[in-house]
Amino acid sequence: MVVQAVKWIGDIDGYLELVDQRRLPGEFVSLQCRDTRFLFDAIKTLAVRGAPAIGVAAAYGLALALQESKAGDSPEKALAELTKAREYLASSRPTAVNLFWALDRMRRKAEGFVEGEAGATVTALREAVLAEAKAIHSEDVEMCRQIGLHGEKFIKEGAGILTHCNAGALATGGQGTALSPMFEAHKKGRKFSVYADETRPLLQGARLTAWELKQAGIQVAVICDNMAGWLMKQGKINAVITGADRIAANGDAANKIGTYSVSILAREHGVPFYIAAPSSTFDLSIASGAEIPIEQRAAEEVTSFAGTRTVPAGVSVWNPAFDVTEARNIAAIITERGVIENPDTEIISQCLAPSSRGS
Amino acid sequence: MVVQAVKWIGDIDGYLELVDQRRLPGEFVSLQCRDTRFLFDAIKTLAVRGAPAIGVAAAYGLALALQESKAGDSPEKALAELTKAREYLASSRPTAVNLFWALDRMRRKAEGFVEGEAGATVTALREAVLAEAKAIHSEDVEMCRQIGLHGEKFIKEGAGILTHCNAGALATGGQGTALSPMFEAHKKGRKFSVYADETRPLLQGARLTAWELKQAGIQVAVICDNMAGWLMKQGKINAVITGADRIAANGDAANKIGTYSVSILAREHGVPFYIAAPSSTFDLSIASGAEIPIEQRAAEEVTSFAGTRTVPAGVSVWNPAFDVTEARNIAAIITERGVIENPDTEIISQCLAPSSRGS
Numbered sequence: 001m002v003v004q005a006v007k008w009i010g011d012i013d014g015y016l017e018l019v020d021q022r023r024l025p026g027e028f029v030s031l032q033c034r035d036t037r038f039l040f041d042a043i044k045t046l047a048v049r050g051a052p053a054i055g056v057a058a059a060y061g062l063a064l065a066l067q068e069s070k071a072g073d074s075p076e077k078a079l080a081e082l083t084k085a086r087e088y089l090a091s092s093r094p095t096a097v098n099l100f101w102a103l104d105r106m107r108r109k110a111e112g113f114v115e116g117e118a119g120a121t122v123t124a125l126r127e128a129v130l131a132e133a134k135a136i137h138s139e140d141v142e143m144c145r146q147i148g149l150h151g152e153k154f155i156k157e158g159a160g161i162l163t164h165c166n167a168g169a170l171a172t173g174g175q176g177t178a179l180s181p182m183f184e185a186h187k188k189g190r191k192f193s194v195y196a197d198e199t200r201p202l203l204q205g206a207r208l209t210a211w212e213l214k215q216a217g218i219q220v221a222v223i224c225d226n227m228a229g230w231l232m233k234q235g236k237i238n239a240v241i242t243g244a245d246r247i248a249a250n251g252d253a254a255n256k257i258g259t260y261s262v263s264i265l266a267r268e269h270g271v272p273f274y275i276a277a278p279s280s281t282f283d284l285s286i287a288s289g290a291e292i293p294i295e296q297r298a299a300e301e302v303t304s305f306a307g308t309r310t311v312p313a314g315v316s317v318w319n320p321a322f323d324v325t326e327a328r329n330i331a332a333i334i335t336e337r338g339v340i341e342n343p344d345t346e347i348i349s350q351c352l353a354p355s356s357r358g359s
Numbered sequence: 360m361v362v363q364a365v366k367w368i369g370d371i372d373g374y375l376e377l378v379d380q381r382r383l384p385g386e387f388v389s390l391q392c393r394d395t396r397f398l399f400d401a402i403k404t405l406a407v408r409g410a411p412a413i414g415v416a417a418a419y420g421l422a423l424a425l426q427e428s429k430a431g432d433s434p435e436k437a438l439a440e441l442t443k444a445r446e447y448l449a450s451s452r453p454t455a456v457n458l459f460w461a462l463d464r465m466r467r468k469a470e471g472f473v474e475g476e477a478g479a480t481v482t483a484l485r486e487a488v489l490a491e492a493k494a495i496h497s498e499d500v501e502m503c504r505q506i507g508l509h510g511e512k513f514i515k516e517g518a519g520i521l522t523h524c525n526a527g528a529l530a531t532g533g534q535g536t537a538l539s540p541m542f543e544a545h546k547k548g549r550k551f552s553v554y555a556d557e558t559r560p561l562l563q564g565a566r567l568t569a570w571e572l573k574q575a576g577i578q579v580a581v582i583c584d585n586m587a588g589w590l591m592k593q594g595k596i597n598a599v600i601t602g603a604d605r606i607a608a609n610g611d612a613a614n615k616i617g618t619y620s621v622s623i624l625a626r627e628h629g630v631p632f633y634i635a636a637p638s639s640t641f642d643l644s645i646a647s648g649a650e651i652p653i654e655q656r657a658a659e660e661v662t663s664f665a666g667t668r669t670v671p672a673g674v675s676v677w678n679p680a681f682d683v684t685e686a687r688n689i690a691a692i693i694t695e696r697g698v699i700e701n702p703d704t705e706i707i708s709q710c711l712a713p714s715s716r717g718s
Contacts, residue, residue: 221676222661222662222670227679229623230620231677233619258586261585268623302583323592
């Protein structure tokens with residue numbers, strides 16, 4: 001069964017349930033978020049992670065904010081509280097685009113409701129807010145499913161599929177992006193094996209991808225990142241599928257560090273390399289990947305593990321969070337709107353035009 | 360200062376001192392080996408590792424064996440004890456070629472001494488055995504130094520050098536193989552930076568290479584293995600130097616898993632890739648790397664770290680210890696006899712012919 005990382009339980013007095021990803025794979029623990037402070041901490045400490053999953057969770061967070069409301073019968077006061085909660089939750093992960101997007105959409109909905117409905121009650125506002133959060137969630141579920149339906153054809157019977165990091169159900173409101181084609185192919189009864197790069201330094205591949213594929217009954221093996229090339233050389237990999245964090249107008253795709261190397265190794269071995277990501281991942285304001293800034297993360301992620309030091313004190317570390325895979329190494333980008341093969345600036349702008357659908 | 364992994368302290372009543380590599384980089388502890396049982400455990404549990412270092416340590420082990428002797432005044436009895444100790448130490452790492460080589464050379468020396476010298480005393484035998492161990496050790500020191508002298512020209516002023524795993528002073532009796540050119544370039548006052556792949560799963564690069572380069576005052580930074588390609592893309596790497604465990608007649612080289620990927624990434628970025636290894640690493644009985652068997656190691660190396668599980672229970676792991684880098688991706692093999700550029704079967708057989716010396 002495909003795990004569900006984010007769930008709303010009950011009606012407007014209900015709560016948000018999250019899979020605690022900090023404790024995987026050792027323990028499977030569900031968190032019940034009943035207030036915004038708890039949710040803030042869950043986002044900040046990566047109990048919930050993955051841009052789409054964070055966006056969905058934060059949207060539900062505004063429904064929680066209205067449960068805490070001291071506004072009495074005043075929708076205007078409730079709206080002011082919601083706006084304040086929006087600011088608060090937005091500060092939990094300062095660079096998470098989906099987080100801001102979801103919170104802004106929720107605020108606009110709430111504002112529109114209060115301004116538009118004469119005699120609106122706080123209860124009706126709460127219903128409207130929860131409905132909007134559910135809409136964001138179900139759109140995310142559908143987006144994931146469409147990526148899966150468009151991408152499953154790339155997973156042939158008996159294939160070996162390599163993935164890097166975690167772009168699965170744990171990272172979204174639905175069944176993931178990179179893993180979604182695998183879930184769809186599995187649903188169709190196709191047999192295949194997935195190899196999950198462990199994905200240093202934070203091991204999302206070992207801890208999360210392997211866990212959720214196993215939950216779903218899909219054959220999975222973990223490898224260290226440095227084994228991917230040799231695995232391809234043995235002929236065991238027929239396709240690579242990863243997610244993306246941001247895609248430039250020409251198709252260059254930023255994703256977890258290590259993706260770039262995998263794309264080079266895939267080309268060397270004649271293995272097609274696919275990116276699976278929603279169309280919202282495209283940032284057409286940047287012409288190429290050269291314009292994507294790469295965040296450097298804390299040295300401690302590399303220098304110690306589970307409290308044991310692995311790098312001598314005083315030795316420096318280079319720890320970029322992402323790298324950029326060039327469009328020329330990408331066989332196709334699988335989106336919810338269709339598949340963009342051999343991506344370049346022209347075909348991407350055609351496929352993403354409002355009236356168009358991909359192939 | 361370059362660390363010395365293996366040292367004999369004192370005369371024939373002395374002892375063997377080893378750097379305890381299990382505890383690096385957290386603690387720098389020297390082990391005093393005063394008997395063969397202690398040394399056996401040190402080899403078996405990787406307190407001393409690296410094929411040449413194990414060979415040298417085991418040679419000294421036979422000097423320790425004679426300290427334990429109950430043979431009284433009988434050189435023949437002492438020789439029988441030495442032969443037994445040889446068997447015992449040889450069983451500590453069943454696949455270590457240098458270990459067998461060093462132990463056999465020691466046994467032949469001891470046998471020749473007892474047979475050749477009429478009226479030989481046990482004390483004279485002990486002196487001959489210690490002298491042979493010291494000869495093996497100093498040949499190893501000189502081999503390392505010659506590799507460094509031949510290879511240092513590949514490290515230019517201001518260069519960035521990538522290495523994988525640990526083929527340094529900690530792995531040999533001398534100043535290492537892959538790291539030796541770095542020590543020689545540093546001695547000449549050249550400034551350069553080394554990037555050490557952390558080298559999953561056992562992190563020899565992070566734990567050992569970074570530690571010994573820092574000890575020697577050489578600028579070093581650790582990266583996760585999956586960052587090497589992106590680092591090259593940033594133009595930060597001018598050469599790659601690694602060791603090798605076994606080199607086929609055509610120049611294909613087996614080395615720590617991950618080396619193959621690094622060689623592909625280096626070629627993609629126009630970065631020369633060098634192997635540094637003694638000529639004894641060549642196995643001319645195998646035509647190409649395809650004939651080199653690749654050991655699969657225990658899943659536990661990948662599935663947990665410092666007692667914390669990183670891979671879900673029940674998920675399988677692929678954990679080859681080595682991979683094979685094709686000769687066509689190797690710019691040169693640096694040996695103690697000289698540099699073999701663009702290695703292939705013909706040039707290797709010429710360079711390794713008894714009468715010949717490399718360039």
